[in-house]
Amino acid sequence: MSHHVEALDLPGATLDAARMPGHWLLARMGKRVLRPGGLELTQKMLEGLAIASSDHVVELAPGLGTTTRLVLGFDPASYIGVDRDEAAVRSVQRALRPGRDQVRQGAAAKTGLESGSASVVLGEAMLTMHTAEQKAAIIREAHRVLSAGGRYGIHELALTPDDLPESDKSEINRALSDSIHVGARPLTVQEWRQVLSEGGFEVTYSATAPMALLESSRVIADEGLLGAMRITANVLRNPAARQRILEMRAVFRRYASKMCAVTLVARRRELPSA
Numbered sequence: 001m002s003h004h005v006e007a008l009d010l011p012g013a014t015l016d017a018a019r020m021p022g023h024w025l026l027a028r029m030g031k032r033v034l035r036p037g038g039l040e041l042t043q044k045m046l047e048g049l050a051i052a053s054s055d056h057v058v059e060l061a062p063g064l065g066t067t068t069r070l071v072l073g074f075d076p077a078s079y080i081g082v083d084r085d086e087a088a089v090r091s092v093q094r095a096l097r098p099g100r101d102q103v104r105q106g107a108a109a110k111t112g113l114e115s116g117s118a119s120v121v122l123g124e125a126m127l128t129m130h131t132a133e134q135k136a137a138i139i140r141e142a143h144r145v146l147s148a149g150g151r152y153g154i155h156e157l158a159l160t161p162d163d164l165p166e167s168d169k170s171e172i173n174r175a176l177s178d179s180i181h182v183g184a185r186p187l188t189v190q191e192w193r194q195v196l197s198e199g200g201f202e203v204t205y206s207a208t209a210p211m212a213l214l215e216s217s218r219v220i221a222d223e224g225l226l227g228a229m230r231i232t233a234n235v236l237r238n239p240a241a242r243q244r245i246l247e248m249r250a251v252f253r254r255y256a257s258k259m260c261a262v263t264l265v266a267r268r269r270e271l272p273s274a
């Protein structure tokens, strides 16, 4: 994946490496794939979504637009991205087909899009960082924006196994949040299924992958050999970033056996009217 993004126009460009959210720190080092299951799990989600040229696609929190480019490869009728970060919006803009697609700065729970206007909604690595109420609100918004029978794809961090003790869950949430400087509240695969089901969706496809975001084999798979070398060089030049990334990787490794990445694809059901 060789799209160039100006380093100064990246999200978090003005923040201090010791404090900024982990995903923007990785972006500043040159990382473009910022989701737990990597491109491989993204590809599975896209297979499950089966985007066709008749589809109207909405992507929540597209970040740097890596999945946007893959989605546009299916030549959908339209694409709209919604991200709350201004620099992310600019970087998605560069991937779009003029006159057909758009990206707006906004909140995933309140997109301002017309009800029933999309046939596909997707969002990766964005629900995990929200509270239970916010997760439900974003899922409700996906449901509202989708037309009857529409598909919703997610790709998030999960805890495993499904009966992991509550004490382990809170320990992992705390360790993750402290290292990535973003509130992280992953769910078990069963719980992810349940929040989709409660939000009016029927899960039709699921797949998991190890949480290996910062392992070199995954970095090479996601960013290519050259990309991985560029990231390594950037990290070696920046001691503050290096220290934080090593801390993040240490936490990911410590809990590797209790975490995974999950993608779920679900079909919109009618919700009983209140």
Ligand SMILES: C[S@@+](CC[C@H](N)C(=O)[O-])C[C@H]1O[C@@H](n2cnc3c(N)ncnc32)[C@H](O)[C@@H]1O
Pocket: 023, 032, 033, 034, 035, 060, 061, 062, 063, 064, 066, 082, 083, 084, 085, 088, 106, 107, 108, 109, 123, 124, 125, 126
């Ligand atoms: C970890 S990054 C993931 C980016 C991209 N989806 C990927 O997988 O590479 C999280 C992204 O979610 C966006 N985001 C988080 N919460 C959001 C919300 N409530 N509404 C819109 N965007 C949000 C952030 O600005 C950022 O671009």
